[in-house]
Amino acid sequence: VDAACAGARRWGVGSGASHLVSGHQTPHEALEQKLAAFTGFARALLFSTGYMANLGIVPALVGRGDAVFADKLNHASLIDAVQLSRADSQRYAHGDLAALERLLAASGARRKLILTDAVFSMDGDLAPLPGLLALAERFDAWLVVDDAHGFGVLGPQGRGSLAHFGLPAAERIIYMGTLGKAAGAAGAFVAAHESVVEWLLQRARTYIFTTGASPLIASALCASLEMIERGDARRTHLRQLSTQLRDGLAGTRWQLLPSPTAIQPVIIGDNFEALRVADALYERGLWVPAIRPPTVAKGSARLRVSLSAAHTAAQVGQLVDALKELA
Numbered sequence: 627v628d629a630a631c632a633g634a635r636r637w638g639v640g641s642g643a644s645h646l647v648s649g650h651q652t653p654h655e656a657l658e659q660k661l662a663a664f665t666g667f668a669r670a671l672l673f674s675t676g677y678m679a680n681l682g683i684v685p686a687l688v689g690r691g692d693a694v695f696a697d698k699l700n701h702a703s704l705i706d707a708v709q710l711s712r713a714d715s716q717r718y719a720h721g722d723l724a725a726l727e728r729l730l731a732a733s734g735a736r737r738k739l740i741l742t743d744a745v746f747s748m749d750g751d752l753a754p755l756p757g758l759l760a761l762a763e764r765f766d767a768w769l770v771v772d773d774a775h776g777f778g779v780l781g782p783q784g785r786g787s788l789a790h791f792g793l794p795a796a797e798r799i800i801y802m803g804t805l806g807k808a809a810g811a812a813g814a815f816v817a818a819h820e821s822v823v824e825w826l827l828q829r830a831r832t833y834i835f836t837t838g839a840s841p842l843i844a845s846a847l848c849a850s851l852e853m854i855e856r857g858d859a860r861r862t863h864l865r866q867l868s869t870q871l872r873d874g875l876a877g878t879r880w881q882l883l884p885s886p887t888a889i890q891p892v893i894i895g896d897n898f899e900a901l902r903v904a905d906a907l908y909e910r911g912l913w914v915p916a917i918r919p920p921t922v923a924k925g926s927a928r929l930r931v932s933l934s935a936a937h938t939a940a941q942v943g944q945l946v947d948a949l950k951e952l953a
């Protein structure tokens with residue numbers, strides 16, 4: 627909040643124009659440089675939202691006659707981005723490297739792009755990033771990684787899902803992170819090889835044809851990044867809360883998915899039962915949204931528990947007790 631106020635006083639609330647005209651101000655530039663250094667890539671580019679980043683990246687990289695290979699559980703913004711690109715799209719079963727390998731081997735496309743969430747937003751599980759990168763290298767494909775739920779949370783100093791797996795900032799990875807979730811503000815960025823970022827700056831229409839993000843947000847995000855980097859204690863606390871929840875719910879009739887992240891879905895199955903449980907929790911002061919088809923597969927309605935470092939062990943205990951009673 628202090629950084630946002632100081633940023634607003636110094637640079638104003640609005641950027642006034644698109645980045646390529648005159649809206650790219652000192653805090654935007656500083657933030658892009660910090661994001662590049664933080665993720666280990668040569669360069670980073672700021673977008674107004676994650677949705678816009680994905681809509682910009684994919685059509686800038688592929689078009690008619692090119693091939694996109696997408697995980698079936700990818701976020702809606704990646705699905706829409708593929709449609710917008712007009713590339714030939716093939717979806718592989720969730721996390722299935724063998725299925726992806728078959729599709730890549732059969733493809734004669736000159737340009738190939740693999741698209742994946744790093745942390746799947748309704749299941750909380752991780753994409754097999756090392757295997758995906760190996761396939762991208764073997765079949766001369768690019769790999770776009772959407773780390774909306776990993777950035778700031780996973781990996782040493784919160785550097786994200788690639789760091790979690792110990793993967794380098796490889797040349798064929800296009801790394802996208804959002805800044806409205808763990809970073810606590812709004813916006814998104816793409817980090818990649820210098821020439822890829824220069825290409826996106828020249829070609830991504832959702833970067834070029836929109837007013838630059840607010841400089842006060844960019845100022846706040848510079849402070850967020852420092853907090854993220856120094857936030858190992860918060861991340862440890864968050865992991866402890868996940869363990870507490872999982873241990874606490876073991877043995878109830880509701881199944882937890884094998885999620886190692888802050889997203890911990892409790893699978894209820896039936897839509898109405900999921901709603902009834904969510905309502906009963908709400909009456910007890912616990913707000914846990916029920917997620918139903920078509921957002922998730924039929925018969926897998928769930929409570930999507932999103933843990934935060936701001937939660938306390940007592941609060942998670944309250945949730946476990948309430949769920950046990952309702953089960």
Ligand SMILES: *Cc1c(COP(=O)(O)O)cnc(C)c1O
Nearest residue numbers: 675676677701743747774804806
């Ligand atoms: C939230 C989310 C987005 C969209 O980001 P916004 O900044 O909210 O537009 C994109 N991809 C994934 C996986 C997300 O969870």
